[in-house]
Amino acid sequence: MSDFDVTAADTIDLARLRRFVAVAEELHFARAAKGLRISRQALSATVIELEQELGTRVFVPGASPTQLTEDGAALLVHARALISAHEQAERERIPEAPASLRVGFVPGVTVTKWARVWDERLPDHPLEVVGIAQAEQVAALRDGRVDLCFVRLPIERDGMHTIALWQETPVAVVQKDDALSLLETVTPADLAGERLQDSTDLDLAAETLALVAAVGGVSVVPQSIARLHHRRDLVYRPIADTPFTEIALAWPTGTHSELVEEFVGIVRGRSANSSRGTAVAEPARRATGTPARKQRSRTGQARKPAAKQQSGQGRGRKNVRRGR
Known part of the structure; x- marks a missing residue:
């Protein structure tokens, strides 16, 4: 029985172990070399160096087709484990890509100002802006092509949150x-x-x-x-006396995403320092430390005449201009 210690392969670089595994799995030097995109001679030289370093034969000399020795079969199992562990460590070392948000918009809508605010407030979270055909505005939300979409009403609102934004002339x-x-x-x-x-x-x-x-x-x-x-x-x-069309921001109900909430807040005009969903209580006025205002005596004081109401007060405000 061989006294080969398979852990001797722990010190061999993974590039050579990968070449050995390729031959051991193909059991054909030419096919393995083609898959590795190296010459057959270079692959044979790697195997010879490997056998010399380990002090054992990993392939049966002169066998046709190629065959693994008992030590070679043990090395294959160990080499696969070493390569798998290395790849797993590499995956864990690579940081996950930052969460991103996809926002759609139908023709005629410009989202530049909100995208600019997003980039200023959340530079680490990419915002992908996607043009959506109006005929696809609801489908794009339902099938997940976008997380939110600037839509043109009316739409099928079942399962949708909507915020009306402005009317179009x-x-x-x-x-x-x-x-x-x-x-x-x-x-x-x-x-x-x-x-x-x-x-x-x-x-x-x-x-x-x-x-x-x-x-x-x-x-x-x-x-x-x-x-x-x-x-x-x-x-x-x-055109006067004609119904306006309306633009709204829509997203599926049941969406629980902080990035969606952030974008909705930006569109609604929420400032960067405002809290989301929680009203900040106004500080209570201190009961002590503020001197009470003294009541002035009316004795000897002339009562001031009541101010006249300015003409024009109470008139209605001018109509707000609609449309963009």
């Missing part, structure tokens, strides 16, 4: 020499006799506007879409 896009281009604002009555190009699919807005430029007519789209696909041969005019 509808505009009529016409050729530059069209009579409607002379108006500052058009009305539905102005559009009554016009040929309306179908613009219900906003993912095809560029093609629709190209059709308007080519053959005329009117395309009604959100102002952001008109800006996104701006053409020099077209103009757009806001």
